[in-house]
Amino acid sequence: MKTNEVISRVLAEHEEITEIYWTACGGSLIDLYPSHYMVNAESAKTSSGWYTAKEFTVTPPKRLGKHSLVIVCSHSGNTQEAMDAAVLAYEKGAAVVTLTDKAGSKVDDPRFITWVYPWGDHVPTAEVPLGICPTLAAELIKAQEGFPKYDALTDGLKKMDGIIENAKNKVNAELSEKFADRCQENEFFYILGSGAAFSQTYGFAICSLMEMQRQNCCYLHSAEYFHGPFECTEKGIFYFLQMSSSQSRVMDERALSFLKAHTDRLMVLDAMEYGMGDVDASVRAYLEPALFYAMNVELRAARGKRFNHSPEIRRYMGIENY
Amino acid sequence: MKTNEVISRVLAEHEEITEIYWTACGGSLIDLYPSHYMVNAESAKTSSGWYTAKEFTVTPPKRLGKHSLVIVCSHSGNTQEAMDAAVLAYEKGAAVVTLTDKAGSKVDDPRFITWVYPWGDHVPTAEVPLGICPTLAAELIKAQEGFPKYDALTDGLKKMDGIIENAKNKVNAELSEKFADRCQENEFFYILGSGAAFSQTYGFAICSLMEMQRQNCCYLHSAEYFHGPFECTEKGIFYFLQMSSSQSRVMDERALSFLKAHTDRLMVLDAMEYGMGDVDASVRAYLEPALFYAMNVELRAARGKRFNHSPEIRRYMGIENY
Incomplete structure (x- = not known):
């Protein structure tokens, strides 16, 4: 089709x-x-x-x-x-x-x-x-x-598989073990993101972590963070920030600056450091969720290995009637 | 105007x-x-x-x-x-x-x-x-x-103040102290809701609790709960469920049934038990958020009193530059 x-x-x-x-x-x-x-x-x-x-x-x-x-x-x-x-x-x-x-x-x-x-x-x-x-x-x-952005979108889509393949290696070399450490240290944490990628902020929380790892957490929008949630930020509270490569990056950058100064437990996954710069800026927002998704899969796998809890395990979904 | x-x-x-x-x-x-x-x-x-x-x-x-x-x-x-x-x-x-x-x-x-x-x-x-x-x-x-619902909406709006006044007394008699207890027992918890009232699920989390009480928590949609988050549910995890009086109630009822069977820490705020039945069913969804908001205010006040943390206190908002 x-x-x-x-x-x-x-x-x-x-x-x-x-x-x-x-x-x-x-x-x-x-x-x-x-x-x-x-x-x-x-x-x-x-x-x-x-x-x-x-x-x-x-x-x-x-x-x-x-x-x-x-x-x-x-x-x-x-x-x-x-x-x-x-x-x-x-x-x-x-x-x-x-x-x-x-x-x-x-x-x-x-x-x-x-x-x-x-x-x-x-x-x-x-x-x-x-x-x-x-x-x-x-x-x-x-x-x-x-x-007018049709060609940029189709061109960008062709580049995503190569970007994701490289990014998998990089995230596993640089973030996966640290992320598993953080999950051991923190019974609960916050995940931030914005723009179209906010969908993967939500997805990382509800699918990769709550569903597949029974990891308690909460998803926050990087701009909304300053209109309430930031009052919870302090040393010892872990924040995972998804930095967009798109026009919404400005919201994540503001959160980054505040988080750096107010918590000692911050982890950043910056799409620009994971290859999204190769895609035309005008369409990055629409494609980078695929990159964040792939990185979320690696991170949950690392957590699963550390906790001996395979991401395939369920106790209710598809098992109980509800 | x-x-x-x-x-x-x-x-x-x-x-x-x-x-x-x-x-x-x-x-x-x-x-x-x-x-x-x-x-x-x-x-x-x-x-x-x-x-x-x-x-x-x-x-x-x-x-x-x-x-x-x-x-x-x-x-x-x-x-x-x-x-x-x-x-x-x-x-x-x-x-x-x-x-x-x-x-x-x-x-x-x-x-x-x-x-x-x-x-x-x-x-x-x-x-x-x-x-x-x-x-x-x-x-x-x-x-x-x-x-066609114009008159039902304006009529319902007129009833809201009386409903809210009665509901304040009821929530303080029945839920406020228990809610403060739960906050003392749980460093983190989940709040569920659906429909137009999901805005107050989010608001209870990010404004009343994260901002005004530095209470870590997460907001979940009652229907989405079954597509991931419910895997976290077990004894000892506190869930606060906002039950809508509107057509979206069916989603909250499904969550209620599951939660009753899978956690021993459940608190329910049911808009139908707090007076929304007096409003025409066709417009309840649009008006009940005002009821949930007023109840959230009472609950955060009770928590604030218990923790000696006034909901007026901020450490960052309007104080630091960000």
């Missing part, structure tokens, strides 16, 4: 798309955020909304209808909330694209355009949701109103 | 409003969320965006222009990020309404329509941002496309 063919089909059937909604749960929801952020930043025609799937079905947007495009992602393909959101959108007349790793799953349904993506250590970024979705958004904007 | 006069003036000068953006920082940002949520749920004409002010200026929405209405709130009136957002919006041609408690502050500027609101223990809900903003949104929807 090709992204431009998906958008051509959507526009042929729905004439124009005036709003796009991205909806999923947990890790899949996180992967949709950069594209939501991109549409609002780059489109003069299409507004974008981003919803955890249950919120979408409980309180759907009033504008949901024929001229809406709804992108639903379910890695397993069988997440009930995601399926319910897709069905609701279809019934309201929207174009529905479902992304899943599993052919033949619930969301692989003839009512939707279903994109089955591969998954695994060496699958290119362009072939997973963090690459597919910005490209879908770029094709939509290009088709409806023109998108 | 009257909300219908504000909207009449905006529409006279800008013909139509196709998008509304709510932007502020910290506590003020939190107060704008229910109205953002309401516009997306109730308007077929106007889309809504909600931004911490620095994100708004760093990555403004592409659609920001003549047909945009931007609502900026700064309690002190001098928050630089909020002022920058208001100026940017004005320069892009948008209608700008600023809300502040302080006449003569930066955001009280002739380029904007400035609404100076009173503040204090017995100021009616209708006169503070949590009441003004849903009314502004209701007037906009009514003027442009009709709003």
